[in-house]
Amino acid sequence: MATTPDEVGGGARARRPGRRLSADALEELLSITRHLATPFELSALLTEVAMAACKILRAERGSVWLLDVEAAELVLEVSSDATQVRLPLGQGLVGACARERRMINVPDCYADPRFNPLVDRRTGLHTRCSLTLPLFDIAGELVGVMQVLNKSRGVFDAADETLAEALAAQCAVALARARMTAQWMEMTKLRESLELARLVQTSGLPKSLPVLPGYAMHATFRPAAETGGDTYDLALIEGRLLVLLADASGHGIGPALSVMQMQAMLRMAFRMGADLGGVFRAVNDQLADTLPDGHFVTAFIGLLDPTDHRLRFLSGGQAPILCYRAESDAFEAFKATSFPMGAAVLVRERSAVEVVLDRGDWLVLLSDGIYEYENADGEAFGRDRVEETVRAARDEAPDVVAARILEALHAFAGAAPQDDDITMVLLRRMPPPSALS
Amino acid sequence: MELELTERDGPITCARLTGRLDTAGADRIGLQMTAGVVATARPAIVDLSGVSFISSMGIRLLLSCAKGLKGKGQTMAIFGAQPAVQEVFEQSGLEEILDIVPDEPHALARIA
Numbered sequence: 001m002a003t004t005p006d007e008v009g010g011g012a013r014a015r016r017p018g019r020r021l022s023a024d025a026l027e028e029l030l031s032i033t034r035h036l037a038t039p040f041e042l043s044a045l046l047t048e049v050a051m052a053a054c055k056i057l058r059a060e061r062g063s064v065w066l067l068d069v070e071a072a073e074l075v076l077e078v079s080s081d082a083t084q085v086r087l088p089l090g091q092g093l094v095g096a097c098a099r100e101r102r103m104i105n106v107p108d109c110y111a112d113p114r115f116n117p118l119v120d121r122r123t124g125l126h127t128r129c130s131l132t133l134p135l136f137d138i139a140g141e142l143v144g145v146m147q148v149l150n151k152s153r154g155v156f157d158a159a160d161e162t163l164a165e166a167l168a169a170q171c172a173v174a175l176a177r178a179r180m181t182a183q184w185m186e187m188t189k190l191r192e193s194l195e196l197a198r199l200v201q202t203s204g205l206p207k208s209l210p211v212l213p214g215y216a217m218h219a220t221f222r223p224a225a226e227t228g229g230d231t232y233d234l235a236l237i238e239g240r241l242l243v244l245l246a247d248a249s250g251h252g253i254g255p256a257l258s259v260m261q262m263q264a265m266l267r268m269a270f271r272m273g274a275d276l277g278g279v280f281r282a283v284n285d286q287l288a289d290t291l292p293d294g295h296f297v298t299a300f301i302g303l304l305d306p307t308d309h310r311l312r313f314l315s316g317g318q319a320p321i322l323c324y325r326a327e328s329d330a331f332e333a334f335k336a337t338s339f340p341m342g343a344a345v346l347v348r349e350r351s352a353v354e355v356v357l358d359r360g361d362w363l364v365l366l367s368d369g370i371y372e373y374e375n376a377d378g379e380a381f382g383r384d385r386v387e388e389t390v391r392a393a394r395d396e397a398p399d400v401v402a403a404r405i406l407e408a409l410h411a412f413a414g415a416a417p418q419d420d421d422i423t424m425v426l427l428r429r430m431p432p433p434s435a436l437s
Numbered sequence: 438m439e440l441e442l443t444e445r446d447g448p449i450t451c452a453r454l455t456g457r458l459d460t461a462g463a464d465r466i467g468l469q470m471t472a473g474v475v476a477t478a479r480p481a482i483v484d485l486s487g488v489s490f491i492s493s494m495g496i497r498l499l500l501s502c503a504k505g506l507k508g509k510g511q512t513m514a515i516f517g518a519q520p521a522v523q524e525v526f527e528q529s530g531l532e533e534i535l536d537i538v539p540d541e542p543h544a545l546a547r548i549a
Contacts, residue, residue, distance in 0.1 A: 249497045294501020298529065319528035336530035343500050344534045372492055
């Protein structure tokens, strides 16, 4: 760090008339400043500061306390001996220094009513004298307190105060840099985690949709900026169509991995001829066993037999399940057959709901990223708007219907940001050729 | 989103939620609610009469509190859900695993 002698001392706050640093002291301080420029990790930096304070001020102990704003406490971050100690803001000399935001030089600690002997009792040290000073960041906000105890000979004097203030000013710069580095690393880590989650999520999606005579289908997946845990699957397995729409609670890599694992389990189980109810229960219980507390996956799992057009499904917490009936020109809505998957163990196997898809009927599965998408007034898009849009576009191809839903959603939400994944699975049994215009 | 925690005779914990229990709401009160409801390991009643909306993150918070308490051998009853919130509970099959009752007397009876 480039520091000119004029800057040492941190400006007006530190410099007092008649208290110039001696040449020796300045050299020592500069050498310490160079040390402080190296570590980027907070605890390593603070250790350097505490050691430097001891050395430059000929003190027996040095410690750095950081301010925990939320808890209104000062936390002992670095000291040569004590383990972590938390002090309510305002308690002890350290607390008084933080409250008053000025240096406190106490020649006889046990004679000072502000002194808290508790820390002495924990560390076994007998504190004679102390010099305690606030650490400010560049913006002038208090970030912590530095304290040195027991000068090797005598008590801390005016020259020590000047030195300590110069050190504190350097320390504040180093602290600010360490915090910014930590934030930057945190953001980088987060971004990498999100990118990985997105990669996991999209790699599990089918590359192409199956071709099933008499049916048309479409799937859309639009991840949110901070990835959610949606997935879908449409796959022909042993002559039946697997239809899956799943949404794992939470954001990041965890949910993305849970849904991908679930999707893989389903494909494998159905390929091996397992029955829907048994598979659903096994997957549910497996998730209940492996997901962290309070996490779950809402999922619609359906199997369509294209020979008799029977769709059998189970839904763990995924709702509404919409079925547009061409003959009645109305929607039939189904609720979940059980709670969100993995939220608890399934005590008994559920029987699947059976729906026969007639010609012109639609199965409309949308993730809550659509139903719960809010406009600027905090109003959700909701089911009625979905039904209205699908009904108006019912004679279009599934990809057109999906596009219309997105258009309606954007018209409704305006500039409101998308904060959850958007996933749609649309399946239509084609009407007889004569009905096609 | 606001959370008000009170202690009643028993002793039991009463958590009163007000506002939108969406991702931001659940983030805001999550830690406080988990600490106040689960960590105390007492039976709890949760008043949702002031909650106008619940999303999956809100459900997750309720589930994790109920599960946490169950792990400590205690129960948690939820009451006062507005129609829109009640609809979410019904549609997503949550009534099976959450103790959801209409009002406070029922909630108190459920955890007794």
